Amino acid sequence: MADAFSSSSETVIQRVVGVAVKTNTPADELEKCYQIKKTCDFISEHQFEKVALQFPDELLVDSVAVAEEIERNTNAKSYILGDTSYGSCCVDEVAAEHVGADCIVHYGSACLSPSSRLPLLYIFEQRAVDVEKCASSFRELYLDRHSHIIILYDVNYAHSISGLLAVLSPEYPNLVASDIVVEGEQCYSHGQIKRQDDDARLSDQDDGQVIYQFGRQFTLKSGLSVTDCSMFYVGQEGATLRNFMMTWNRCSFCSFDPVTAKGRVESISINRALMKRYYAIERAKDANVVGILVGTLGVADYLSIIEQLKETIKRAGKKSYMFAMGKLNVPKLANFLEIDIFVLIACPESSLLDSSEFFKPVVTPFEMEVACNRKREWSEEYVTDFRHLLPGGQSHVPLADQQDEEDETDVSLITGALRSHNLLSSEPTEPAYGSSVVLRNQTLTVANTNSAASFLAGRSWIGLEQKLGETPVVKAVEGRRGIAIAYEEEGTLS
Structure with a gap:
């Protein structure tokens, strides 16, 4: 750090930073890695003219070669989607629409939303x-050969699961492997992937319970539930495994890392992780101003969950503001000090954000509903897919009727202060004399109507002074050149 600040401006600009970059895939292996023939057949069959190719950062080195092969074998024009606005596991439909694409080919890891x-x-x-x-x-x-075990896996290892199942099935009669099942009429299948619509006809004939979650589907024997089974995960530690463990938090998990070729019992304390999330819920209950972060523009029904959250937050007597800022980081959210807590609308794998480094907590839609909806209780169920919270979803809990609303109070587990749980059906009326305190209900409970704008006006720094109409008009002049540590006209510091 000392060398960085003591160096000259030229040295700082010319310094080379070492970054690990994936080497280009040899030309003879492109077909195997990116299944170019199947992709071309898909494009030609549907007569697509413009195709958007979405690559994660680590695969961008092969993007040009893949695009050239596709254009050589089809009549379509290809467009490479590189840096996505949100997580690369989600389909970037907005960027594809900007170029007028007829379809999207998504490469690499995917959340299957x-x-x-x-x-x-x-x-x-x-x-x-x-x-x-x-x-x-x-x-x-x-060691118990009669255990009920379900095999889960990262999508990049789906091609090897059939071989693993063939080896282990004779020894483990109760072993079940999940299938990757895509959802929606617009999603086309290939290889190991099945369409949910096509697979539903077969699953209805099976004697057992069909479980579908996060693009995986498996069938349990009659009378058996998920909590009676153990989970074996093939893949590296990351968001996918964490999502599975939080959702099925009553199941024991083991994993095999194909990179290190080692298996292990997952020793993460799920109870501790859940209590950490519950702490965030308590922070949400104490919050007065909530920021709704739009973390996806591609997952179906994201607009519906935003509207439901806005209504839930409003009925809880809190104010909400919506933000669309792409990929999240600490400096971005630090700009909004008036926000007490943020709720992130994203795919299941991206919603479990570790907000320990952020100045304000970031919770999921499920956690915000636990904080604001009196009829939803904190239990062993944990929901990461926000679509399950919508009407018709398997975890939907409607808001309490306005006629049955009563003022309830409890004590905050964080501040120890008395907290009101009265749900508001509408915004408080504007007071006649501009007072910031008005009646919330007939029990003479008061509510603070100060908005984020008033908070901004009251803090020590509120931005540059505009001085509208006071600044004289002058001709534009050439500014300084260089960087702040040493502008060119200042010369070299001795």
Whole structure:
């Protein structure tokens, strides 16, 4: 750090920063890695003229070569979508619409959240898995051969699961492997992927319970529930595994990392993780001003959950403001000191954001509903897919009727102050004399109507003074050149 600040401006500008970059895939391996023939067949079959190719950052080095191969074998014009506005696991339909694309081909890891605007084709990386080592680790982790076990996996290892199941099924009769099942009429299948609509006819004939979650589907025997099973995950530690563990938090998890070729019992304390999330819920209950962060523009029904959240927050007597700022980071959210807590609208894998470094907590829509909806209680159920919270969803809980609303108070577990749970059906009326305190209800409970704007006006720094009409008009002149540490006209510091 000392060298960085003591160096000259030229040295700072010319300094080279080492960044690990994926090497280009050899030309003879492009077909295997990116399934170019199947992609071209998909484009030609539907006669698409403009195709958007969405690559994550780590695969951009191959994007030009893949696009050239597709254009060489089809009549379509391809457009490469690189830096997505939100998570690369979600389909960036907004960027594709900007170029007038007829369809999207999504490469790499995917959360499999349903999209609704454009036809979509998933192409996963076919990462290598040593099936024999994986099976050996499985046997060491599960000594009881009659255990009920469900195999889950990262989408990039889907191609190897059938081989693993063939090796282990004779030894473990109660072993079940999940299938990747895409959702929506606009999503097309290939390889190991099935369409949910096509698979529903087969699953209805099975004797058992069909579980569909996060683009995975498996069938349990009659009388068996998910909590009676153990989970075996093939893939590296990350958002996908964390999402599974939080959702099925009563199941034991083991995993196999194909990179290190080692299996292990997942030792993360789910109870501790859930209590950390519950602390965020308590912060949400204490909050007066809520910021709704739009973390996706591609997942179906994101507008519906925004409207539902705005109504839920309003009925809880809180104010809400909506923000669309792309990928989140600490400096972005630090600009809004008037916001007490943020709620993130994103796909299931991106919604569980670790907000320990942020100045204000970031919660999920489910956690905000627990804080604001009296009829929803904190239980063993944990919902990361916001679509389940909407009317018709498996976890939907309607708001309390306005006629049955009564003022309830409890004590905040964080501040120890008395907290009112009275739900408001409308905004407080504007007081006659401009007072910031008005009656909330007939029990003479008062509400503070100060908005974020009044908070901004009251803090020590409110931005540059505008002085409208007082600044004289002058001709534009050339400004300084260089960087702040040493402008060119200032010369070199001795």
